[in-house]
Amino acid sequence: AGGIAGETNSGASLTGCYATGDVTVENDGTNNSHAGGVVGYNGGGTLTACYAWGSVTGSGSGTIYVGGVTGANDEGTLTACYHANGTVSGPAGTTGGVTGRNYKFFNDPVITACYWGDNGQEEGIGENQAGTTGGTTQVTDDDWQTAANAMNAALTAESWRYTFDPDNSLPVLWEP
Numbered sequence: 001a002g003g004i005a006g007e008t009n010s011g012a013s014l015t016g017c018y019a020t021g022d023v024t025v026e027n028d029g030t031n032n033s034h035a036g037g038v039v040g041y042n043g044g045g046t047l048t049a050c051y052a053w054g055s056v057t058g059s060g061s062g063t064i065y066v067g068g069v070t071g072a073n074d075e076g077t078l079t080a081c082y083h084a085n086g087t088v089s090g091p092a093g094t095t096g097g098v099t100g101r102n103y104k105f106f107n108d109p110v111i112t113a114c115y116w117g118d119n120g121q122e123e124g125i126g127e128n129q130a131g132t133t134g135g136t137t138q139v140t141d142d143d144w145q146t147a148a149n150a151m152n153a154a155l156t157a158e159s160w161r162y163t164f165d166p167d168n169s170l171p172v173l174w175e176p
Helices: 145-154
Strands: 005-009 013-015 023-028 033-036 039-043 046-048 056-061 064-067 070-074 077-079 099-103 110-112 114-116 125-129 136-138 161-164 171-174
Touching (some): 033 099, 056 064, 064 125, 114 145, 145 161, 145 171
Parallel strands (some): 005 039, 013 046, 023 056, 039 070, 046 077, 070 099, 077 110, 099 125, 114 136
Antiparallel strands (some): 033 039, 033 070, 064 099, 161 171
């Protein structure tokens, strides 16, 4: 389950999207389950300039991957995405501020300039099976300006940019 999509596969691309509602998954233990603020399972897709502001929760039995942006990032690409304004909760070791799992089948997943706030997680990636943890940074002081600057720098080829709405201290998207 995801705030925008439950699953994206190879070739799928989401750009300039956001979700503000809560996402909840309860696994019955039959199969793996995935809960993400933007996408539940990113299987080789590309998420660019996407964010989530709701709580993301995974519970039940069996394997459950929970992340502020995506539950699992399997060979996918996340660029300039973030999670804030809600909690991220699920099983220890498979829950992260940005993604619950970062997995490599044949190709490396890529995470660039992705952030998470005070959502209850200490790590950006819950279960990292790709080798490196790069690309995720926690905003610990509620000052999102540095994060917005880094995300905008990562979006040099994109038309979307992050700015601040006068009524909110979190970055929002605009298209110049």
